[in-house]
Amino acid sequence: MTGRPRDPAVDDAIRQAALDLITEQGYRGMSMEGIAARSGVSKQAVYRRYPGKGEVILDVLAVYARTRLPTPDTGDLREDLLTLLEETFAAQRGVPGALNQALAAEALQAPAFAQRVSSELIAARRDAVRQILGRARDRGQVTHPDDEVLIDLVFGPMWYALLFDAGKLTDAYAAALTDAVITAATHVP
Amino acid sequence: MTGRPRDPAVDDAIRQAALDLITEQGYRGMSMEGIAARSGVSKQAVYRRYPGKGEVILDVLAVYARTRLPTPDTGDLREDLLTLLEETFAAQRGVPGALNQALAAEALQAPAFAQRVSSELIAARRDAVRQILGRARDRGQVTHPDDEVLIDLVFGPMWYALLFDAGKLTDAYAAALTDAVITAATHVP
Amino acid sequence: MTGRPRDPAVDDAIRQAALDLITEQGYRGMSMEGIAARSGVSKQAVYRRYPGKGEVILDVLAVYARTRLPTPDTGDLREDLLTLLEETFAAQRGVPGALNQALAAEALQAPAFAQRVSSELIAARRDAVRQILGRARDRGQVTHPDDEVLIDLVFGPMWYALLFDAGKLTDAYAAALTDAVITAATHVP
Amino acid sequence: MTGRPRDPAVDDAIRQAALDLITEQGYRGMSMEGIAARSGVSKQAVYRRYPGKGEVILDVLAVYARTRLPTPDTGDLREDLLTLLEETFAAQRGVPGALNQALAAEALQAPAFAQRVSSELIAARRDAVRQILGRARDRGQVTHPDDEVLIDLVFGPMWYALLFDAGKLTDAYAAALTDAVITAATHVP
DNA sequence: CACTAAACGAGACGGTACGTCTCGTCTTGTC
DNA sequence: GACAAGACGAGACGTACCGTCTCGTTTAGTG
Incomplete structure (x- = not known):
């Protein structure tokens, strides 16, 4: 019934x-x-x-994720990437940042959960960057052979900051990071 | 007395x-x-x-840190960086990796502790890269204006991997990361 | 709910x-x-x-107290009092004695608890003696003006023995005490 | 050496x-x-x-005991006994009372210690009453056959009060107790 | 309309760990 | 040797969450 x-x-x-x-x-x-x-x-x-704390956080974060803006597409790699990073970092300075930290804490205590987070939440963010890079690659702008490494260059520092220095995630930092990543993406012979 | x-x-x-x-x-x-x-x-x-778990881990890690090798200095930026990363990543695949994960978990639960970790443990690793970059900069090889961003490019992905996919930290990944970072460091006009 | x-x-x-x-x-x-x-x-x-050890003991003792016999009523003061004392002392030689000692120990460490013990457990025993004395008083046998003092004469020595010499609480002692108390109760002009 | x-x-x-x-x-x-x-x-x-808390208390109490007055000897049983009890009870209302309570607590937790307290501290007090009763007995005033029971009638209620209601030990209570004990001591045929 | 099945609040339950306290013993260096 | 200082093993204290388990009650559908 x-x-x-x-x-x-x-x-x-x-x-x-x-x-x-x-x-x-x-x-x-x-x-x-x-x-x-x-x-x-x-x-x-x-x-x-929910089977545990992790799932609660995951669900709460999903609410935020749903309301997030779509991937920018201006035809300019730098602008697209910068916009995305600025928005993402801005979020990390707020409530979603605290949630992501909680998520990380949970993930560290249960590898299986880390897997879930990876595939459900993080993948979406990575996809967004992958799309931006893909479009630039189509325009012949991106020459670096491996998107995944580039994406790691983008989000690695973000998680690093969430772990040890959340205050670091400013617009300026987003810009500096964007430039560095673009250099790495576009200057491979 | x-x-x-x-x-x-x-x-x-x-x-x-x-x-x-x-x-x-x-x-x-x-x-x-x-x-x-x-x-x-x-x-x-x-x-x-020790006042808490965090300090225990910190101390245990310190023992490992003390026995770590000195910063490589071969005169070749790529070789130096690659060696350092390979060694560091290799360690993360072993016991120190587990310790670092524990450290991260603690840091996430006590911001004050995160600060300590940052200044006591992480700083040393960052210094090593800073030295390598500094020498290359003296040789006119590094043109990127900000060491800190470059260092974040190196260690961000490592912590990211420790959080969600520790298996990623292979020699191949160290090489890919090294190349990307060097590109970012050396191709700024 | x-x-x-x-x-x-x-x-x-x-x-x-x-x-x-x-x-x-x-x-x-x-x-x-x-x-x-x-x-x-x-x-x-x-x-x-239970908020503490004392309450546990109190509760355990209550079980014993509930199964205790009713106040004897034979019409003879000496017989009534002697029976009550013999029974009470017999109990003190067994488990309830150990419990009462524990109770005393607890009471000494928390005055508030002493109060509770007094009103909840000890009062019942005093009531029994008060009833016996009351009936004898109705028969014109007891002339001492204050029941409370007489009751103290009965139980004071018992607690004294529990503190320093539990072996003292024999039937013979009960008899000697009964006689002394009855003398005090009945020979006041 | x-x-x-x-x-x-x-x-x-x-x-x-x-x-x-x-x-x-x-x-x-x-x-x-x-x-x-x-x-x-x-x-x-x-x-x-000192081997433990008990011995400390015992020693501290001994200081008080040393300064105590000698057994009264006025030739009048009631006066002697009353004086002794008033003084003793007065002490119990003060610091020695607290010490005695501590002593009792210790005694309850170590039977061997109870024995020591009994023979070293309590015996002195009992001796005093025994002397008073002895003198009255010599004058043919005391007819009760057993001093020990009479002494228990005196001190039992005191310890009982120390356990559950220290406030009870007033001069009036000393008087009431004295009268009751004297009645018991002098009205045995 | 009665029946069924799940959700709900309340809170008990066995566990495990927390961080603190006191016990009585011990091991230093100093007097 | 006494002494101040303080480490040490032992073990109880009372509290906090964990995830599970009854209870009695409510709230839909279904028959």
């Missing part, structure tokens, strides 16, 4: 509580117990939806 | 136990309680030395 | 473990930790029921 | 610290560790003098 349907209000309450806790107290202060308490929901209701 | 000196055997037992636990069971399986139990030492003896 | 009801088996296991520990190892050997371990119950389960 | 003699200042500091702690924080707050810290003395210096 069907049984009682899940209450969407509960869904929202959980996500909201998770978000609140993580922004107010960081990953440390975000516990399944705390989420339930804060949202006025039973622990079971949380565990019914 | 002096008081009874700390027993070096206890120091070693703690470090060894921490190392064992982290390599066998990962960051998750490493607890202050477990370290004490495994090393046959009282919890107090552990807490007397 | 209701929530999952407490498991009575856990209640019993805790009480039994506490009882075992206190009889086998005395108050010293009875710890919240030990109770949990011995009963195969989590520490939380214990702390959920 | 003789070695360095013990520093009397250390002796005093320990006793003073123990006294302070016990009066300020009760038995709970009196720890060997605390005594050492408070007195500015090493733990070893404390343990060198």
Whole structure:
């Protein structure tokens, strides 16, 4: 049979509580117990939806991801890449940054979860850069043979900053990084 | 006054136990309680030395760091950088990799700790690359204006890999990264 | 709301473990930790029921108290009092004696707890004597004006013995005490 | 060899610290560790003098005991007994009361210690009453056959009060108790 | 309309780890 | 040798989460 349907209000309450806790107290202060308490929901209701903290974060982040802008396409590699990076970095300075840090913390504690994050969340961001590079490659602009390395050059420093110095992710840094990556992408004989 | 000196055997037992636990069971399986139990030492003896897990890892890693080789200096930028990266990545495939992951996990849970890690451990690695770049710059080879960005290009992807795909850190990846970074460093007009 | 009801088996296991520990190892050997371990119950389960050791003992003793015989009423003051004292002292020679000692130890470390013990456990015993004295007083036998002092004469020596010489609490001692108290109760002009 | 003699200042500091702690924080707050810290003395210096908390208390109490008045001897049983009890009870309302409570707590946790307390400290108090009763017995006033029971009638209620209601030990209570005990002592045919 | 099945809040449960405290012993260097 | 200092193993303290498990109650469909 069907049984009682899940209450969407509960869904929202959980996500909201998770978000609140993580922004107010960081990953440390975000516990399944705390989420339930804060949202006025039973622990079971949380565990019914998510197998663990990681999945909660993943879901909360997905909400942000859904509202994100599409990949820029101005015909200019530098402009496209810069726009994307500026937007991405700007987000990392806000709530999504805290969520990504939490995500990283979870991933470090469960390799299987790291895999999921990689394929579900990170892949999308990488795709965006891959598209930009692909278009530039079609225009003969990009000569570097391996997109993946270039993409690592873009996002590696971002995660590095999230780990040890989140304040670094400014527009200026986005620009510097963009230039360096473009140089690496376009100056291979 | 002096008081009874700390027993070096206890120091070693703690470090060894921490190392064992982290390599066998990962960051998750490493607890202050477990370290004490495994090393046959009282919890107090552990807490007397380290205020938390993070500091233990930091200290264990320091032992590895101390035994690390000096910065290569062959007069050839590519060879120097490649050697350094290959060595560093090779280490990340082993025990130090697990330790670094643990370190990252801790750093994510305590920003103050992230700062310490940054200045005490990471700085040394960055210095090595800075020296290599500096020498090449003296030879007129490096034209990119900002060492820091270049260094981020080197280590960003490494941490990124440690977070989501540690298996990526092969010699081949070290080579690809080296080439990309050198391109970025040397092709700025 | 209701929530999952407490498991009575856990209640019993805790009480039994506490009882075992206190009889086998005395108050010293009875710890919240030990109770949990011995009963195969989590520490939380214990702390959920009792805020501290004292309350555990109090509860264990209550079980004994509930099964105690009613106040004797033969119409003869000496017989009534003697019976009560013999029974009470006999109990002190057994498990309840150890429990009472533990109770005293706890009471000495927390005045607030002493108050509780006084009103919840000791009061019942005093009431029994008060009833016996009251009936004798109705028969014109007891002339001493203050029951409370007489009751202190009865139980004071008992606690004194529990503190320093538990072996003293024999039937003979009960008889000697009974006689002395009756003399004090009945020979006031 | 003789070695360095013990520093009397250390002796005093320990006793003073123990006294302070016990009066300020009760038995709970009196720890060997605390005594050492408070007195500015090493733990070893404390343990060198006393095998445990109990002995410290015993020693501190002994100082008080030494300064106590001699057994009253006015030729009047009631007056002698009343004086003794009033003085004794008055002391229990003060610092010696707290010390006695601590003593009781210790005795409950180590039967062997209870024995020592009994023979060293309590015996003196009992002797005093025994002397008073003896003199009255010589005058043909006391007819009760057993001094020990009478002495229990005197001190039992005192310890009982120390356990559960220290406030009870007033002059009025001393008087009531004196009268009851004298009745018991003098009205046996 | 009754029945069924799942969701829901509440909260108990066995675990595990946390960080702190005190115990009684020991090991330094200094006096 | 006493002494201050403080390390050491042991073990209890009380708390916090984990993920699972009852409870009794509500809320849809389905028959």
